[in-house]
Amino acid sequence: MGRLAGKVAVVFGGARGIGLATVKEFLAEGATVFAADIREPAEEIPGYSVVDATDEEQVGAFVDGVIAEAGRIDVLFNNVGIHLGKSLVDTTLAEFDNIFALNVRAAFLGTRAVLPHMIERKAGSIVTTSSNGGVMGRPGDPVYNATKHALVGLTKSIAVAHAHQGIRANTVNPGAIDTDMLRSTLNSPEEFETKQHQLVASTPAARVGEAWEVAKAVVFLASDESRFINGVVLPIDGAKAAGAMPGNRYSLDFELGVR
Template sequence: MELEGKIAVVTGGGQGIGRGIVQRFLEEGATVAILQNKPLDDDLENDDRVLAIEVDLMDISAATAAIDEVAQKLGGIDILANNAGVSAEWTVADVTVDQWNFMMDLNLKAPLFLAQAVLPHMKARGGGSIINTGSVEGFASNPFHTVYSSSKAGIHGLTKALAVDLGEIGIRCNAIAPGYILTALTEAYVASLPDPAAAWQNIDRIHPVGRIGSPIDIGSMAVYLASDRSTFVSGQVISVDGARMAKLSAPL
């Protein structure tokens, strides 16, 4: 197994993309601590390979204390998957300072200070891997996503900066930029549209691979980036989007 004996922290690991990362980490032999602001489902809560810590990740003192708790209880930290995040649609004309700060606090500030918090624990283990969840919207944007796209572009830049600064102590940092992924939030969004069936067909159509992504697709990339098979991979932002970003729009 790729991650046998490894200790991983996954933020927002109880649902969506984070759940896919947790599932794949567990399948590959890791012990996983999940940090998020709500309880886990029973199957994860009762899994003896999972440590659940309820914490507000925007409270930096509480979040960094949770990292120390993980290291104390599990014996160290090898992997940090900064996955927790939020998205919202706000127009440029109407967005407020509070809305900007809210999204940046969770999507960008928390990952930086969680990375800072794991440093001594990873150094004690001889190195580690930090994996940030970016987005294809860090490269381009959907309408009304000025703040979200800014936060994810920031994550991409943060990833490269961490890789440069931490490489000398054996810590790698990469980001995964997911495209459309089938989660409960995606299903709820499509269900709210006037013609959900047509929307699903269009989602499949815009992906050259012919389908929407799954959380497991992201989890499998995270396994690779966390494993010893990627020891020369650092500072990269890897799109996992079914070639959506590679496809030009048809002129007609």
């Protein structure tokens, strides 16, 4: 039997990358999945809807629709996010507002829409995609980092507030994961192969991760296997957040790790 057999899962940001990989793992583990994203999915997904996760009405209507069809929501995966690789002084106010309005607002709206149903049933697991940048400072993307730290605060607070009602809230905190988002930080997707050393220079595992490696962790946090794990921040990052490496390891002449 699948580890999510009988569970109803909602995934925001499920069209590609980490979200799509998680939708596939959820389905493989027996969940009924309702995935939503602002774009059409990279592959056909059953139960898929186009939803702008920053739009209060659209999120509300989508969640109401899931409840009407499935009767309950056991798992919520808040995965919507965009990146902004700019220094603080180069970030405009519009860019600041835009990334908070997306990365933080989407998780707020999704959670606020689903939580009352979980409270009513006294059960539910909420998993939110934060980042390495949600647990450590990084020089290249301070405002993105701030949004990802905000998601950690939101998650821990939900855990503390609602644990006694059978609700769990945890984050996954990926390091560099090979997705369209990561590749879009380069001038062209082809640059990926040549720029890997730069991408993982600060990763002890000396490699990027795969979307399915994050999805497996989300399945664990969504499932009853993790039923007493609540309010945690789980790095999936080849030890990047664990500490500093020997100084010479930050030079670019190291051997890439095994993928």
